[in-house]
Amino acid sequence: MEVVIPPKKNRKMRREYGKDLYKHRHLVENAFLHLRHRQGIATRYAKNNTSFLAAVQILCIALWLNIS
Secondary structure, eight states, rough: OOSOOOOTTTTTSSOOOOOOHHHHHHHHHHHHHHHHHOOHEEEEESSSSSHHHHHHHHHHHHHHHHHO
């Protein structure tokens, strides 16, 4: 296991953490946060997994286009 979360700033003994891994983790957490704020995805009761996955993928593409 590798430490990913950075230590607090007031910690006396600094410890190492994976800065690149933390950046990727932060991006993934923000993506899930945006997905949860969309009511169409958060409360979607699709009849099958394929249509739900398609809706999530379309929203992820839309998020990616706005961010980039």
